[in-house]
Amino acid sequence: MVIDIKGLQFRWQPSAPLVLAIEDLTVAPGERLFIKGASGSGKSTLLSLIAGVTTAAVGSVRVIDHALEQLGSVERDHFRADHIGYIFQMFNLIPYLSVVDNVTLPCRFSARRRNKARSRGRGLDAEARRLLQHLDMDHADLHQRAVATLSVGQQQRVAAARALIGSPELLIADEPTSSLDADRRESFIRLLFDECRASGATLVFVSHDASLEHLFDRVIDLAVVNRSL
Numbered sequence: 691m692v693i694d695i696k697g698l699q700f701r702w703q704p705s706a707p708l709v710l711a712i713e714d715l716t717v718a719p720g721e722r723l724f725i726k727g728a729s730g731s732g733k734s735t736l737l738s739l740i741a742g743v744t745t746a747a748v749g750s751v752r753v754i755d756h757a758l759e760q761l762g763s764v765e766r767d768h769f770r771a772d773h774i775g776y777i778f779q780m781f782n783l784i785p786y787l788s789v790v791d792n793v794t795l796p797c798r799f800s801a802r803r804r805n806k807a808r809s810r811g812r813g814l815d816a817e818a819r820r821l822l823q824h825l826d827m828d829h830a831d832l833h834q835r836a837v838a839t840l841s842v843g844q845q846q847r848v849a850a851a852r853a854l855i856g857s858p859e860l861l862i863a864d865e866p867t868s869s870l871d872a873d874r875r876e877s878f879i880r881l882l883f884d885e886c887r888a889s890g891a892t893l894v895f896v897s898h899d900a901s902l903e904h905l906f907d908r909v910i911d912l913a914v915v916n917r918s919l
């Protein structure tokens with residue numbers, strides 16, 4: 691399993707209420723999982739636990755055969771850089787860097803992803819351009835622009851290429867389509883699927899948009915998974 695969560699209970703502070711109580715949640719290699727749930731139901735919190743940004747005091751979160759609660763924070767940072775591509779809701783791009791420099795950023799933090807990206811092409815920049823082209827950003831003049839000058843849809847593709855570079859085993863996307871119109875959402879997701887399929891990556895995708903559910907292998911509602919709260 692790429693993700694194996696058992697007996698998880700999570701609260702943000704010892705005196706705060708439980709946000710997550712998940713008895714058993716597994717995600718298989720290559721699976722495309724859609725997570726829905728009301729605002730405040732803990733979707734982003736769950737993604738933080740899967741990415742090892744935070745850890746739970748009760749239960750176990752295993753990701754790619756690493757029990758994250760047993761790793762220190764520096765080890766979790768390395769683990770995340772090596773194995774996880776993250777697409778944030780607001781993209782979190784570096785505004786003054788070029789498109790290509792934003793895409794290759796994860797390779798500065800992970801030798802593993804750097805080597806994997808290099809082995810696919812003639813160099814990091816070439817691999818960044820290949821990914822951008824696959825994501826429908828095929829105008830070479832765009833690639834050297836500072837990302838602050840791009841449209842929201844273009845920035846979203848840069849964020850996706852950055853998450854995909856170096857073929858991380860797990861891709862996490864936190865409402866990455868919320869600022870796009872309906873037509874462009876589905877086409878973006880299909881491009882994301884193509885890239886995940888090509889690299890064998892597992893996709894965990896959080897969204898409020900029920901019209902996208904049918905595209906995924908499995909849909910879970912966090913309110914149901916969190917039944918025991």
Ligand SMILES: Nc1ncnc2c1ncn2[C@@H]1O[C@H](COP(=O)(O)OP(=O)(O)OP(=O)(O)O)[C@@H](O)[C@H]1O
Pocket residue numbers: 702709727728729730731732733734735736
């Ligand atoms: N860093 C934090 N510190 C303390 N409490 C937090 C923190 N992040 C989230 N929470 C609380 O945890 C609960 C779940 O929040 P979370 O952001 O995971 O929900 P969500 O389902 O992703 O919501 P939305 O759909 O609105 O993005 C909320 O009550 C929120 O206030």
